[in-house]
Amino acid sequence: MKLFYNIRFFYFLFLFVSLASFGQNFEIRGSVVDSIQDFELPNATIFAEKQSDSTLISYTVTDQKGEFVLTGKTKEEKINLVVSYTSFSTYFQEIDLSQQKIDVGTIRLQESTELLDEVMVKTRVAPVVLKSDTLEFNSKSFRTRENANLEDV
Numbered sequence: 349m350k351l352f353y354n355i356r357f358f359y360f361l362f363l364f365v366s367l368a369s370f371g372q373n374f375e376i377r378g379s380v381v382d383s384i385q386d387f388e389l390p391n392a393t394i395f396a397e398k399q400s401d402s403t404l405i406s407y408t409v410t411d412q413k414g415e416f417v418l419t420g421k422t423k424e425e426k427i428n429l430v431v432s433y434t435s436f437s438t439y440f441q442e443i444d445l446s447q448q449k450i451d452v453g454t455i456r457l458q459e460s461t462e463l464l465d466e467v468m469v470k471t472r473v474a475p476v477v478l479k480s481d482t483l484e485f486n487s488k489s490f491r492t493r494e495n496a497n498l499e500d501v
Contacts, residue, residue: 388414
């Protein structure tokens with residue numbers, strides 16, 4: 349009986365390892381520059397994600413020359429390549445993984461031109477604060493009648 353369980357265990361172990369080993373290695377190369385003056389953008393974030401659910405597959409950052417090599421392993425046939433850099437619009441590209449080594453060339457990022465209309469800062473103050481041995485009450489947190497005195501609060 350024990351031999352039966354050992355064989356079953358090794359069968360499931362072999363099945364799991366063989367299923368986990370499926371997938372393909374990929375390598376994506378390229379460089380990232382700004383679209384106006386072709387300046388290299390160091391430390392831009394590059395990542396690959398699944399198209400179905402945006403799960404992260406692999407990521408890297410560009411070097412000082414704006415170049416990158418993104419490597420990973422996946423079962424997916426197509427993935428999304430995403431490039432982001434502060435104050436620039438995010439770049440998206442669909443990549444077909446029919447080849448193991450892919451060169452996407454030079455990616456030119458556009459400056460982000462989103463402007464904010466206004467900024468509202470809202471805060472909430474606690475109605476009662478304990479400071480050492482003193483209770484401090486915020487009178488605006490309690491409803492009182494107009495022109496009420498301290499005793500009414």
